[in-house]
Amino acid sequence: MKTASGATAVQLVEKRRGVRQIVEHLGSAHDEVTLAALEQVAREKIHAGQMAFDLDLHTDDATTVRATSVDAGGGLVLHGTRPRLLWEVLEQAYERIGFPGAVDDAVFKQLVLARIVEPTSKLDSLRVLEELNVGKVPSYATLKRRLARSVEEKWQDAVSAAAYRFAAGDGAVSLCLYDVTTLYFEADEEDELRKSGFSKERRIDPQILVGLLVDRHGFPLELHFFEGNKAETRTMIPVLDAFRDRHQVDDMLVVADAGMLSWANIQALEEAGYQYIVGSRNSKAPMDLAKTFATKGNHFADGQVIETTTELKKGTESSRRRAVWQYRLAREHRDRRNHTLQVQRAEDIAAGRKSQRKARFLTTGQRKTLTVDYEAAKAAEQLFGLKPDSCHF
Known part of the structure; x- marks a missing residue:
């Protein structure tokens, strides 16, 4: 800390129950050489008696290398530091x-x-x-x-090829995970790549989409950029095709979240010969689990997995795929708590206790009055603890 005289005081301090206490005052320095010496004394006192790994770094600090020399008077002169490790x-x-x-x-x-x-x-x-x-x-x-x-x-x-060789080791990478993120730019005008598009943060800045393919450990394998106004579902197939063509990978299984779930993607994945696991949405639960509820009820054991089928539609066309759901007791407790808060918020808005805004289970009546949809809230209760573990593969 700085002293009134302009010197730098070096002290050992500790914090107990939020209160800082001075353990020992080591001295004050008016130049960098003295300050470096006092800091070294402080480190020795702090680490006194502690065991340390012999990393053979030959430094006074495992994270920093100090460049010093001896001046004409025999004192140390500090030239600079760098985070060597x-x-x-x-x-x-x-x-x-x-x-x-x-x-x-x-x-x-x-x-x-x-x-x-x-x-x-x-x-x-x-x-x-x-x-x-x-x-x-x-x-x-x-x-x-x-x-x-x-x-x-x-x-x-070249970088992608090196990353693939490192990830593959002695064998090919056959299981990949795909996802998309968004990068925003502080730019006033759009260009052919940076364009305004759908934003989860409701931003209007120009953006680009980044499609990333990683292996089962999360190591990046393929990275591509797309126009900011491109639909996320249309980015997956180009990235997969580029990866397969670059590395000649056969028998490939790709895993993606619900954002990639679309009729076009499923059809393209199957036509290209990819195996896939694509996440589904909880909104499909009533249809996917209707037969299970009718025949076995809605009581499940903690960790139980339910296999069923789900239907994909596009216009008049439809097809069915395998769907996998999982029940967790801890998830039910969380869902029940959130459900109660959502109903309370809808009731507060309908009663005028909170300013009007969108809320789950809040509907507008014939006279444009806000009411709570208790039937929808009741229907949502049977889905507590359930989540699509993996679908459509």
Whole structure:
């Protein structure tokens, strides 16, 4: 902490029940050399008697390397610090995956690792590299030239191939998981890629869709970008086809959430020869489980799995697929609690105790008066604890 004289005081403190107490005052420093020495004394006192792994780092701190020299008077001069362990771990992971062999470019590696340390813009990544103090930091112009070169030389294909080789090991990757996310841009005008589209956060900023394919452990295998106004369901097949064509993968099983469930996707997956598990929605439960409720009732054992069929429709066409549901007692308790809160909120809005807004089980009557749909609320109770575990495969 700073003292009134402008010096920096070094103290050992601890917090007990929210109150900070000074354990020991070690001294005050008026220069960086004294401050570094006091900090070292503090570390030794804090870690006194504690066992430590011998990592052979040859540093006074396992996470930081301090660059020092001896001045003419025999004192230590602190030139700078850098997070050696963090950077070395990231470099080792980068090399282990095989990226240097795919793209032998130091600037590209610096940008990738800097964005892992702190996800930020291209320009601000240069600031991150300077703070990391890991070597010569490229200029912004150099960075832009490298990115343009990455497109011309198709570095994405090379990186994807390296990632697949690492994930595959001795065998092919046959089980993949697919999902989509959205990236927004602070831009006033749209372009051919950044467009306004459906936003779960109800934002109107231009956006792009990112389709990501990972293996069963979550390791990324394929990454593609799509226009911001493209439907999420139309992104899955192009990503799967690109992955299969790039790596010649046969007998592939893809898992996706309910956002990918559509008639067109199911038909395309089957026509392309993919095996698939696609999530369903709870709104389909009354139809999927109607026969089960009629013949066996609605009592289930904790963890019980119910196999049934579900119907997909498109216009006058329809087809049936296998559906799997699961019951959990803990989920029922959570559903029951949320259900009670939803009914209470609908009642408060209908009675005028809360300002009008959309709520579950809230309907508008013939005279445009708000009422609570208790029949719908009662029907929802039989679905407590049930969730589509996997459907349509």
